[in-house]
Amino acid sequence: MASLPSPSPSTSTSSTRPELVCPAGTPAALRSAVDAGADCVYVGFRDETNARNFPGLNFNRKELGEGIAYAHERGAKVLVAINTFPRAGQPEIWHQAVADAAKLKADAAILADIGLIEHAHRTHPELRLHLSVQAAASNPDAIRFYAERFGVRRVVLPRVLTVQEIAALNPRIAPVETEVFVFGGLCVMAEGRCAxxxxxxxxxxxxxxxxxxxxxxxxxxxxxxxxxxxxxxxxxxxxxxxxxxxxxxxxxxxxxxxxxxxLFEEPTSLNTLTMLPDLIKAGVTAFKIEGRQRGRAYVAAVVQAFRAGVDAVMAGKPLPDIDLDRITEGGKQTTGAYEKAWR
Structure with a gap:
C-alpha cells in the first residue's frame, strides 16, 4: 500500500490557478463549455452507470471519442462520471464503462462505488481516478484511505463543509486534490444516500x-x-x-x-461567485459547476461567468459583477454550507 507524504501545516496552494470543471450533458454542451473557457468538462455514458441517466442526455462511445478529441485539441480535459453503484452480481456495464473511458483516453474517471474503484485501479492502472461526491467522503481518514489503497488523485467534496473546514482539510490530505461545487442545484440528502x-x-x-x-x-x-x-x-x-x-x-x-x-428544501441554486477568493485561499484544486441536465445556453453563461471570476481573482482584480438570477433554480441563490449562516 502506497503512503501519502505528511504535508507541512504551512503548505499553501492559494497561488495555484484552480481548474474550472464544467457540465456537459450532450456533445453540443461539451463544445459550448470548452469554447466558453472550461478547463475540464465532465460527462457520462448513455446508460445507468452515471447519475444523470435521463432521455436525450449523455454520450455514446463515438460521441465521447469525438468530444474528447475536440476538448484535447483546445487544451481542455474530459472526465467521465461512472458514479452510480453497480447491481450486486451484475457489474458488467460498469466494468465496460471504465474500460471504455480508459480506451477513449479520458483524463479521469469519477467513481463512487468502492468495488468499482478497486476494479478500475487493478485493471486500468493508467486511468486517473477521482472520487465522486456520491461517495460522501468528507474527512481525512476516509479520503486518505481511498488515496492510499486505490491511488485516487482527487476527491469531490460533499456540500456540507464550510470554507474553514475545507482549508483545514486540504493540508491533511495533500497531495490529494479537492474539487468543490461552486454553482448549480443543491441536494439536501447526504450524497450517495438518497432513497x-x-x-x-x-x-x-x-x-x-x-x-x-x-x-x-x-x-x-x-x-x-x-x-x-x-x-x-x-x-x-x-x-x-x-x-x-x-x-x-x-x-x-x-x-x-x-x-x-x-418542507425539505426550497428550489434554489448554489452560487459562490463572491466566495472564489476564499475558496482559492483554502487550497481548492478545482471548481465544479453542476448541471449536466441543463442546456448549452446555461452551460455557456455559467462557464463564462466563473471563467471571468477565476481569472479576475488570479490577476488580483476585483470580482466582476455578474447577475445569474435568470438561470438559477427558483430565481434564488445561496452559498449553502460554505458559510453556514444559520449557525
Whole structure:
C-alpha cells in the first residue's frame, strides 16, 4: 500500500490557478463549455452507470471519442462520471464503462462505488481516478484511505463543509486534490444516500442514475394553474404566474399543519461567485459547476461567468459583477454550507 507524504501545516496552494470543471450533458454542451473557457468538462455514458441517466442526455462511445478529441485539441480535459453503484452480481456495464473511458483516453474517471474503484485501479492502472461526491467522503481518514489503497488523485467534496473546514482539510490530505461545487442545484440528502425517488418510482439516483425519472413525471393544467406529479403523487401546485419546476420529492411543496410549504428544501441554486477568493485561499484544486441536465445556453453563461471570476481573482482584480438570477433554480441563490449562516 502506497503512503501519502505528511504535508507541512504551512503548505499553501492559494497561488495555484484552480481548474474550472464544467457540465456537459450532450456533445453540443461539451463544445459550448470548452469554447466558453472550461478547463475540464465532465460527462457520462448513455446508460445507468452515471447519475444523470435521463432521455436525450449523455454520450455514446463515438460521441465521447469525438468530444474528447475536440476538448484535447483546445487544451481542455474530459472526465467521465461512472458514479452510480453497480447491481450486486451484475457489474458488467460498469466494468465496460471504465474500460471504455480508459480506451477513449479520458483524463479521469469519477467513481463512487468502492468495488468499482478497486476494479478500475487493478485493471486500468493508467486511468486517473477521482472520487465522486456520491461517495460522501468528507474527512481525512476516509479520503486518505481511498488515496492510499486505490491511488485516487482527487476527491469531490460533499456540500456540507464550510470554507474553514475545507482549508483545514486540504493540508491533511495533500497531495490529494479537492474539487468543490461552486454553482448549480443543491441536494439536501447526504450524497450517495438518497432513497426518496425510489420510494415513489422504484428507481433511485444511486443505483439507476435517475432522480425523479422523466417517465414518471406529469404536468396537469387546471383552472388554478399547473399541478406537477411524480409517480402518481402530487408534488407541487403552481399558480398561473409561477414557473413550474421539475417535480422532485425533496423540492416538493406539501401541506403540514394546514399550511403549504417546502418542507425539505426550497428550489434554489448554489452560487459562490463572491466566495472564489476564499475558496482559492483554502487550497481548492478545482471548481465544479453542476448541471449536466441543463442546456448549452446555461452551460455557456455559467462557464463564462466563473471563467471571468477565476481569472479576475488570479490577476488580483476585483470580482466582476455578474447577475445569474435568470438561470438559477427558483430565481434564488445561496452559498449553502460554505458559510453556514444559520449557525
Amino acid at each position: 426518496l425517488s425510489s420510494y415513489v418510482t422504484g428507481q433511485s439516483p444511486n443505483m439507476n442514475g435517475v432522480c425523479s425519472p422523466a417517465g414518471e413525471v406529469r404536468y396537469t393544467e387546471t383552472s388554478q394553474g399547473i399541478t406537477s406529479e411524480l409517480g402518481g403523487f402530487t408534488i407541487n401546485k403552481f399558480a398561473h404566474d409561477e414557473a413550474a419546476g421539475y417535480p422532485t420529492l425533496c423540492k416538493g411543496r406539501f401541506i403540514a399543519h394546514d399550511k403549504a410549504s417546502y
